[in-house]
Amino acid sequence: MRVRLTLSLLAIALVPLLILGIVGDREVTRRLQTETQTRLVEVATSRVRELETYFRTLQTAVGAIAQSPTVAALLTAPPDATTARRRFQGLLSVYTESVPYQDALLLAPTGAVQLALRPNPYPNAAANPQLQEAFAQATTLLEATISDWGRDPQTAEVSLFVSAPVLGEKGVLGAVVLRVSNRTLQRLVNQYGGLGRTGETLVLADLAGKPTFLAATRHDPDAAFRTTIDAQTPPAVARPITEAIAGTSGVGLVPDYRGVMTLAAWRYLPSLNGAAVVKIDAAELWAPIDQLRRLGLGFLGLTAIAVGLVATALAKALTNPPSN
Amino acid sequence: MKKVWLVGAIALLLAVGAIGSARLAPPPPIAVGILHSLTGTLALSERPVVDATLLAIEEINAAGGVLGRSLVPVIRDGASDDRQFAAKATELLTGQQVPVIFGCWTSASRKRVKPIVEQAQGLLFYPVQYEGLERSPNIVYMGAAPNQQIVPAVRWALTHLGSRLFLVGSDYVFPRTANAIIQAPGGGFGGAENLSAKTYLPLGSLQVAAVVQRIGQLQPDVVINTINGDTNVAFFRELRQRGIASQQVPTLSFSLGEVELPTVGIPQTVGDYAAWNYFQSLNRPVNLAFVKRFRQRYGGDRVVSDPMEAAYLGVKLWAQAATRAGTVEPARVREALAGESIQGPQGPVYIDPENNHAWKTVRIGQIRPDGQFNIVWDAGRPTRPLPYPIFKSEKEWDDFLNRLHQSWGGNWANLDS
DSSP: OHHHHHHHHHHHHHHHHHHHHHHHHHHHHHHHHHHHHHHHHHHHHHHHHHHHHHHHHHHHHHHHHHTOHHHHHHHHSOOOHHHHHHHHHHHHHTTTTTOOOSEEEEEOTTSOEEEESSSSSOTTGGGOHHHHHHHHHHHHHTSOEEOOOEEOTTTOOEEEEEEEEEEETTEEEEEEEEEEESHHHHHHHTOOTTSTTTOEEEEEEEETTEEEEOSOOSSOTTOTTTOBOOTTSOHHHHHHHHHHHHTOOEEEEEEOTTSOEEEEEEEEEGGGTEEEEEEEEHHHHHHHHHHHHHHHHHHHHHHHHHHHHHHHHHHHHHHSOOOO | OHHHHHHHHHHHHHHHHHHHHHHHSOOOOEEEEEEEOSSSTTHHHHHHHHHHHHHHHHHHHHTTOBTTBOEEEEEEEOTTOHHHHHHHHHIIIIISOOSOEEEOOSHHHHHHHHHHHHHTTOOEEEOSOOOOOOOOTTEEEOSOOGGGTHHHHHHHHHHHTOSOEEEEEESBHHHHHHHHHHHOTTSSSOGGGGEEEEEEEOTTOOOOHHHHHHHHHHOOSEEEEEOOTTHHHHHHHHHHHTTOOTTTSOEEESSOOTTTHHHHOHHHHTTOEEEESOOTTOOOHHHHHHHHHHHHHHOTTOOOOHHHHHHHHHHHHHHHHHHHHTSOOHHHHHHHHTTOEEEETTEEEEEOTTTSBEEBOOEEEEEOTTSOEEEEEEOSSOBOOOSSOTTSOHHHHHHHHHHHHHHTTTOSBOTTO
16 A cells, blocks of 8 residues: 555656656757757858858959959060069069969960969960869950869969959950969868867868868868768768758758768858868767756656655655554 | 536647647648739740749648748739739739749849839849849849850850851840940950941841841851840741851850740751750759659640749749748848759759849750750859949949930830831
């Protein structure tokens, strides 16, 4: 009788507490996960904006250089090489801060290098497909464009070309082309504000059919131009990257290139026709939830012991015959 | 005592039932506007765009709708008349109170609807390539801006077809602006030196003999064709009747797609070129699936064109942005749309946060005997939209447009020509 009463009292006290505990845990977990996801999406959006602003600044600056009468004059009536370089250098110095370029070229309407700031960096411009693509894009679209990334044959730096057409009354006079390395991209990508201890931003573009890392990552300093997504990559790892390059945004729990489970937000990066993936290790993200859960379980355990003691005492008091 | 328990139990059941039914009742649908010409001369081009818009709506509904609510299209007929477009837009926005309109075709109709959408703080998705020189926070331009069609196509023609251009167009704002861009001093097209001749035909005119005769006399390297509507039928027929073949004098068109070709006459146009962002023949898995779905819905003989794909993507992007914003309220959806992207049949499409235009990939196709296109040039990646070509200031372009508008007595087409 006493045991049954003790168990009944325990059930009356603990079952609602258990239900409340489970519902509360699920609700708190859901809210925290939603909040974390929203925050990560915001970080990803802001990262994409920063990167886009940077690439737009490059295009605007090179577009402005191409519209300078000095450039048109250098292409149509070139002075001697030393004077031409000095004038070109003078013009570029205005933009050095906004465009930290590594090479600056003026291309003739044929695509050949007419003037280079560094002596002869591309002796055979026609054989450089990246440079030719930059020239063709700028002179067909008639606006400042960004080429695909490539490894510069001379310096081995990961670089791209920003090019803009030089227009004259009689058509296209040539193009201004600046080679820009991935150093600034690296700096932008390596900002970890809001990304905790394990978070990082991956920037990739489809190069020769393979999504390729364009900058080092927090966990892999050698990733730039070395780490790619290919047929051997597990589909779950490749999915957010291929989706983002195709234009689809998303957020969710996915394993990353290290095989670690992460919460990732992925976005399309239009200037590079690539992808930006912002991610944090799931273990770090869910640590507060796990801590909260452990705290809740501890509290539940203590409550159960206390309730058990009270229930036993109460059952004993109720089942004992009155003393008088 | 038993009675009390019974009454209590019934009351509890009723309360639970009421709460449950309130929660299970389907949320109200969202009415969305579709505004295109279902009658008149432009119905031929616009009806298929309505079909593509409806396909997107059906697919969204099949996937659960937007924020759990199904979409209900409210279709209105612009009747190929821009004043009708204005009247119907007002009715959709103020009468039906739709949060978004998918529609308009000609620039004249869009320009009539623009102030109405802006005043109502609504949202219009415009699916057609256009002349640029415009931006509005209330319009999402899903078609190509000049630098995504006219500019690269003419540059490509100068490089690959020859430098002597013959410009022919209908006499309204799109061809006039396109030709002004091509002829702009310092615009990179060689100015007057490359121009054989330039001529305009009244919208809908079939009197093309004189123009074609002139083409035959001048033998330009390429005809840059901005004719819109039925005039194209007469124009191409006349070209071939006079023995001017596409191999001899190719034509590069800006308003001739898969939908219009059967009407214009495929044999009359084989070998000619068109510039678009999307062609049905694009060999991409996403496109093949899209074409298959469209044909399953509307019939195996139907074709898909650039404005249809743009209209389809417009609906999908709106739904995506509304879901992200958590509301269909236009101002919030507009905010969510900035920087939104989608995997489209043509490739990635991205809404530029600065000007509400879509990043799209430029392509040039050559017409095949089956009415499809061989893609002869592909930019390879989406191009950033620039509604105002870079070789003049925005003010200069706006002044040009205002002068045109005033000279046409406040219309966007030359009704006196």
